[in-house]
Each structure stands twice: as structure tokens, then as C-alpha cells.
Amino acid sequence: MSYLGNLMAGIRTTCQGLKLTSTYMIRNVKPSNRFALEYPFEKLDIDKVTHRGLHEYDVDRCISCSLCAKACPVDCIYIESVGKGKKAIMTRFEVDYSKCLFCALCVPPCPSECIVLGERYSLPGHTRDDMIVKFHEGGFPIQVTSEHADGMAKEFQDEGLYASKKKERADHGVPTHEEQDPAQRR
Ligand code: SF4
Ligand code: SF4
Incomplete structure (x- = not known):
């Protein structure tokens, strides 16, 4: 691929990544849609059967x-x-x-x-x-x-x-x- 082709592919994949990230960010604003917890203030429940901690x-x-x-x-x-x-x-x-x-x-x-x-x-x-x-x-x-x-x-x-x-x-x-x-x- 030519230099220009490489450059365009880089820009295109970066934009695709940013689009995906911003989609999740926007979705995450609504509390019911959150994927992440505010650790350490919030914690996931532990599966007591399968969990292996310290x-x-x-x-x-x-x-x-x-x-x-x-x-x-x-x-x-x-x-x-x-x-x-x-x-x-x-x-x-x-x-x-x-x-x-x-x-x-x-x-x-x-x-x-x-x-x-x-x-x-x-x-x-x-x-x-x-x-x-x-x-x-x-x-x-x-x-x-x-x-x-x-x-x-x-x-x-x-x-x-x-x-x-x-x-x-x-x-x-x-x-x-x-x-x-x-x-x-x-
Ligand atoms: S101390 Fe060694 S044997 Fe025990 S859980 Fe860790 S890695 Fe495994
Ligand atoms: S050294 Fe202590 S903890 Fe380790 S196997 Fe023996 S009794 Fe158990």
C-alpha cells in the first residue's frame, strides 16, 4: 500500500475506534446503561462458588x-x-x-x-x-x-x-x- 493509502487507512481505523468509544461513552451517561462501576465506591458482588481471591x-x-x-x-x-x-x-x-x-x-x-x-x-x-x-x-x-x-x-x-x-x-x-x-x- 502506498504512503497515502497507509495514512488514509490509519485515519479511517482511528475514526472507527473513536466512534465506538464515544458510542459507549454516550450510552454510559444513562445510569441504567452503565458498564463500569465507580470502584472502590461501588463493588461487584462476588460469586462465592467460583471466586478465587487473596x-x-x-x-x-x-x-x-x-x-x-x-x-x-x-x-x-x-x-x-x-x-x-x-x-x-x-x-x-x-x-x-x-x-x-x-x-x-x-x-x-x-x-x-x-x-x-x-x-x-x-x-x-x-x-x-x-x-x-x-x-x-x-x-x-x-x-x-x-x-x-x-x-x-x-x-x-x-x-x-x-x-x-x-x-x-x-x-x-x-x-x-x-x-x-x-x-x-x-
Ligand atoms: S500461591 Fe501458588 S499455588 Fe497458591 S494460588 Fe497462588 S500460584 Fe496457585
Ligand atoms: S505449610 Fe501450613 S499452610 Fe502449607 S500445607 Fe503445610 S500446614 Fe498447610
């Missing part, structure tokens, strides 16, 4: 077996602990969401059912480090549990492991924080 994790019930990390296809779960088994103290359980695929392959291998994909999906930040969530600090606890997980939680509770592990994590210099407000991170 992880939820019970740091005290984790036995540091690393099966979740081994199952992860992109190696984005980082685990460091003192001891193994029920008495393991998690000093690092981080997920790098700049790599995570939300595939959920880390969930089924967990013998403690202490890691699930939850409803939260918002993780704003300016650096790659902001995409790393430090679950060992106690945020993002599991909201919906299973019968097996509840049974294990009771066992850990009865043995006083929840209380002792919290203290031991503090002794190892792991900072803790109260549960983050889920509404802030969705």
Missing part, C-alpha cells in the same frame, strides 16, 4: 509442612519456621501476589486446612514489595471453615497451642496485628 490463613494451625509451597507452580509461597508439626512457630509465611496465579493448587494438599482462597481481591501498592502479604503477622484469618478445620482448631485450642504460639511468635520477633478490616481490602 488467601486466608490460620497461622497457628499451620504445621509448617511446606506442602502448599511445594504444590505452587510459581514458587510464590515463602515459609520459614521454628520446629515442625503442631508446635511449629511460623516466623515467615508470605505470598508474593505479583507472581500468584490464583490457581488454588496450594489449598488441597494442606493437611490442616489452614489455607484457602478467600473473597478479598484488592491489594493496591506502588512497589513489588507491596504485593507480598506477610500472613505470619496474623492478618487475613480464615472466614469460612470446614468441619475438619473446625475439629483441628478445637484440638489446637484445647492443647493451648493458639495461646502459646502467639506468645512464641512474639518471642521470635514476629510482629502481629489485629485482623484487617475485610472491607478495606476487597
